[in-house]
Each structure stands twice: as structure tokens, then as C-alpha cells.
Amino acid sequence: MVICKPSQPFLQIRNSCKSSRPPSKDKVVVVLGATGTGKSRLSINLATRFHGEVVNADKIQVYEGLDVITNKITDEESCGVPHHLLGFMNPAADFTSTDFCDRASSALASVVERRRVPIIAGGSNSYIEALVDSKMHGFHSRYDCCYLWLDVSMPVLHQVISERVDVMVDKGMVEEARQYFNPNGDYSKGIRRAIGVPEFDYYFRVEAFADEETRTRLLQKAIYDVKINSCRLACRQLEKILRLRNDKGWNIYRLDATDALQKNAKESSKAWKELVLEPSMKIVNKFLTTPGPNIYTNKVPTLTAMAASIR
Template identity: 55%
Template sequence: VTNKITEEESLGVPHHLLGVIDPDADFTARNFCDMASLSLKLIVNRGKLPIIVGGSNSYMEALVDDNEFRSRYDCCFLWVDVSMPVLNSFVSQRVDRMVEAGMVDEVRNMFDPTNADYSWGIRRAIGVPELDQYFRAETICSDKEIHARLLQEAIQAIKDNNCKLVSRQLEKICRLRDLKGWKVHRLDATHVFTKRGKEADEAWEKLVVAPATMILHRLLHNFGPEVYTKIIRAAEAAMATATH
């Protein structure tokens, strides 16, 4: 239900803070800041470049606004943007893939008919509360047509709520850029999402990886050549793991 990156997709690039939180924990922005700060220190101490990938813009904002973070680090914000019609279509297809991969059974294992509180932990994630009525119907009704209808309604609600979330995230990115003065570099990946296979990979390299690498070149030009080379190589490897 979290659509977490798979080991195969990570291509050997270390990813931090994935699968380390109890699903029932009420994980706050403050918790994220504390854990992210520790990971950042460990990465920097190894001479590597930490790349913070959202995720929740609220958590990202809390981290960047943290006094300790601001005193230690300079930031380069890369915004991989896609036009809303194309992105909404992609979100819908992604939900279908998540369902095919077993999301419904995963959420069923969390379902508790005595608990309708979806305000904490993993239970508040999009994809969990939407399936509540479907799971309740399974326990009290044997009509397969009703089950099928409720499941399709739940899946559509998951798609709709994901699209609403995307819209809110877009609004927040613009607010952080325009009102808070974040230096956000927009990378338009719309064309990537209209392609498949090799064409999509080539478009990703041209429209996202190449300009992002150039931005990092400009940011890091004051570093020594050895550190600079290591950081650029690490960043290029990390960008290559992004999926489209």
C-alpha cells in the first residue's frame, strides 16, 4: 500500500528509512526530522551526497525548516514535474498495478472490524480507509456482485484521493517556492510519461537525469575534485534508480 521501491528497482543504491517504522506507530514530522538528521550525518561522514526524496512535502518542509539542518546543509531542490492530465492517468495506472501486486490482500491483513479509526499510523494512508466498506461486506454478505461493486468503488476512491493528493502537493511545492523562497529547479518529465520501454528510458535521461546532473555540477563546483567526482557519480547512480 506504500508502493515502496523494490530491491530490484533500487539498483544497489542504498535507500534509508524504508521499512523501519512499525505500521501502527503514529510517525510524526518531528520523528522524521530526528531520524533523517541521523542518516544525513552518517551519509555525509562517508563522503557521499544525501538525496532526500519525497514522500510527504510536510515532512520535507519540517526538515528543511529545522534549525540544526539549516545550520549544517545547503540544499538543491529538484522538482520532477508532470502535467496534471498525464500525471493523473499515470496515478490511475499505478493504483491498478498496486492492486495486481496484492495491495487488497495486504490491507485486508490490517483490517479490524471493531476499529473504524483511520486517523493514525499506516491506517491513514491512502488505500486503507477506502477499502473498509468492502472488507465489512465480506464479513456480513455473501453476494459476490455486491463484493465486486464495492471493490471497484474502493479502487476508484483510491485513485481519486491519490489525484487529489497530487494536486495538493503541487500547490505546496509552488507555495514553498514562491512564498518561502526555496530555490526549486523544475524538471518537466511530461514527455517521459507518454513513452514506454527504451523510449521512456532515453527521454528520462535527456529530460531529467542530464539537466539534474548539470544543476548538481553548478552546485558542487567549489568542492575539491576528488569529493566532487564521488558525489556526482553517486548522484547519477541515484537518479538512474528512479522509476517511470
């Protein structure tokens, strides 16, 4: 459940007096994490408290349609927080990292112009990297960033992903995927790239000719493949975040949300507040009220150590 509370406006007031200091940059919060870790939840939590708006950085959620399969945030879950770059693209169109940089840069400028805090959230880390490194849009010269990373141990996250796929099936994932089935379709472009679409291709091809037992087996196999491919995506996303931090030197603050995702509903809400929300609010508040970039850092295990921990 997303916790909604009245926003506490944050306004960055520029000093119009002449000063020897360089002009201050606008502030951007970036929420990173693998699929299923709670990025949308945290971004909305922060937006409701810091007068923010969310800029979607998921390259599949930019497309219109497949709301269940792409796990788009609902109107109720958004708590009235404006979301940009969400569900606006033609499902058949191609949306590249260059397109994302152009659109996201415009969205950030719009949010800042209205004196709100932009919060970039999404799992397409290569798109976020492209935006931050973009010389064309001068990201580094315009913005200081606070990077928050929602981390969850892989065994727990894999279980969360599996359970989430089961919920998606109950919500109509199979019928949603059926709408995009095309025997001659291309699964390398547009929304049909989404995990949860190509996995059902063979099932849709043979279901009209197969007996009930075969249909059941193939359907379960397709659902299993969705789970496996989602878990593989999570691993790739984790590797990307670690590369951004360890190789590129991004100053990323790690928040361990493992306990918040594996406890029951009541305990989970308490753990989320204590382990994720409250530390995040302190970090973001300090970031927004202090001139300069993110001043926080914390030690993160290496890929080797993480791999050893899940054996």
C-alpha cells in the same frame, strides 16, 4: 526501469588551511514531486552517479509493511543504493514531523560522515519543510541544498496514477489491505492512514454477506476511491511545492517529466534521459563542485496558470 551505472565518487574535501572565507557547508540534494512523478527513480539515478545515499521523506513509507500499497522501492530497483528511514517503523506507531526531523538529521550526519552525498526524496513536503526550517537541528547552518522538482502535467499524472493503482491491484493490493482491516481500527494513526487502506473498509465489512454482483461493485468502488484520493494527494503536493517556491522563496529547479511518463517504454527511457536525467546530473554536478548554495533557478507557472492548463 531504473538505470544503474557504477557510481562516480564525489568527495567534499575541507581545506584545513586558515582562510577568511566562512567554512563550507555540506551538500544535500532534495528531490521533490507529487506521487507518481518518478522521485525514487531520479534519486537512485543520481545516487549511482554521485556516490550518494537516499534518505526517505515519505511519512508512510517509513512504516514496515504494505510494500505494494505504499509503493516502496524494491531491492532490485534500489541498484544497491543505501536507503534510510524506509520500512523501519512499527505499523501501529505514530511518526510525526518532529520524529522525522530527528531521524533524518541523524541519517544526514551519518551519510556525510562517510563522505557520501545525501539525497532526500519523498512526497511528504511538510516533513521536508520542517527539517529544512529546523532550528533545533541547525539545518541551515550545516547544509546547502539543491532542490530538484519533478513536475508532470496533471492530466498525464492522473492517468499514470490510475494505471499504477491497477498494477498494484494485480500485485496484491487488496489482500495486503485486508491484513490491516479492523472493524474498530483507527485510520488516523500509523500505517493505516495510507491511501489504499481505509478505502477498502466498507468492502471488507460487507463482502461476507453480499452477493457476487454487490461484492464486485463495491470492490471496483474501493479501487476507484484509491485512484481519486491519490490524484487529490498529487494536487495537494503540487500546491505545497509551489508554496515553498513562490511564498517561501526556495530555489527549486523544475524538471518537466511529462513526456517521459506518457510515451511508450523505449521512447519514455529516451525522454527521461534527455529531459530529466541529463539536466539533473548537470545541475547536481555544478552544485557539488561549486562552493555555496544552489545557483540555479527557472521560471515556474503560477497555480492559476496551472489550473487553467488542465481545464
